[in-house]
Amino acid sequence: xxxxxQNSPSLSVQEGRISILNCDYTNSMFxxxxxxxxxPAEGPTFLISISSxxxxxxxxxxxxxxxxxxxxxxxxxVPSQPGDSAVYFCAASSSGAGSYQLTFGKGTKLSVIx
Amino acid sequence: xxxxxxxxxxxxKRTGEKVFLxxxxxxxxxxxxxxxxxxGLGLRLIYFSYxxxxxxxxxxxxxxxxxxxxxxxxxxxxxxxxTNQTSMYLCxxxxxxxxxYTFGSGTRLTVV
Numbered sequence: 001x002x003x004x005x006q007n008s009p010s011l012s013v014q015e016g017r018i019s020i021l022n023c024d025y026t027n028s029m030f031x032x033x034x035x036x037x038x039x040p041a042e043g044p045t046f047l048i049s050i051s052s053x054x055x056x057x058x059x060x061x062x063x064x065x066x067x068x069x070x071x072x073x074x075x076x077x078v079p080s081q082p083g084d085s086a087v088y089f090c091a092a093s094s095s096g097a098g099s100y101q102l103t104f105g106k107g108t109k110l111s112v113i114x
Numbered sequence: 115x116x117x118x119x120x121x122x123x124x125x126x127k128r129t130g131e132k133v134f135l136x137x138x139x140x141x142x143x144x145x146x147x148x149x150x151x152x153x154g155l156g157l158r159l160i161y162f163s164y165x166x167x168x169x170x171x172x173x174x175x176x177x178x179x180x181x182x183x184x185x186x187x188x189x190x191x192x193x194x195x196x197t198n199q200t201s202m203y204l205c206x207x208x209x210x211x212x213x214x215y216t217f218g219s220g221t222r223l224t225v226v
Contacts, residue, residue: 009154034214041123043204043217044157089157100145100164100208102215106156 003027004092006105014113019077021108023090026071030092034102035064035075038087047088048075080112117141120205120218127225133192135221137205145208146188147215148172148180150201157204163188195225 005024013019023033031052036044050057050064050073057064063076077084090105121136139146147162149172159172161180169180177199181189188207192199202222206215 006156036214036217038151041202041220041222043118043206043219044215045217046214049214100210100213101159101162104149104157106154 001026002106003030004090004103004105006088006090006108008108009106010109010111012111012113013080015082016079019075019080019084019110019112021075021077021088021090021110023073023075023105024071025073025092027092027094027103028071029094030103031095032093033064033066033073034091034093035062036089036091036104037084038089038107044089077110080110082112082114085110085112118205118207118216118218120203120221122221123219125221125223127192127195127223129196129225131192131195131225133195133223133225135190135192135203135205135223137188137190137218138186139188139205139207139216140186141207141209141216142185143207143209143216144185145210146182147206147208148178148188148190149204149206150174151204151220152201160190192223195223197225199223200225 034049035047038044066073087107089107091102118139148160149157163182179191205218
């Protein structure tokens with residue numbers, strides 16, 4: 001039973017345009033969400049996070065939006081750059097028991113075309 | 115800068131061999147994790163540890179074991195390597211709840 005779903009395995013975007021990566025979750029106990037970026041042959045690196053007390057968090061070109069009622073979050077990258085081409089993982093955790101554990105989605109491969 | 119170091123970037127082992135994957139973190143984190151990443155399957159948790167000598171099974175523990183004798187070191191053991199264990203293995207650590215993980219660079223293991 002997948003608690004964190006990234007339904008798009010891949011996404012292609014032109015350089016300079018907006019990239020929108022989506023993530024849905026089913027566990028209503030999740031209250032902290034993160035995005036990780038992974039290049040081939042490297043470990044994932046932390047990108048941005050959001051707590052459930054917010055509906056938006058911004059860091060430079062990256063913005064994460066959270067819609068708690070829809071159990072949906074999205075990562076916006078504006079403008080997209082070729083160096084953003086990577087696999088993006090959505091992750092979630094709860095402040096309850098075992099809250100140091102993250103549950104990951106399967107990832108979305110973003111390709112930014114020059 | 116905080117670090118999680120995995121001892122090997124690439125490994126090739128034969129079927130039936132006992133394989134040790136080592137992970138060391140220098141951040142004094144209590145919690146450490148082993149994941150494997152496969153195309154289309156994302157990151158799947160194998161084992162984790164929340165303290166020295168403590169271990170918990172993740173989602174796919176079969177065929178694996180772990181050892182945590184010291185706080186900074188978390189080892190993944192493949193008792194008898196099989197070809198379906200060919201994968202990218204990722205170690206991670208975190209200091210506390212509601213905090214992101216720091217990942218190592220990964221070990222690409224090929225079992226032939």
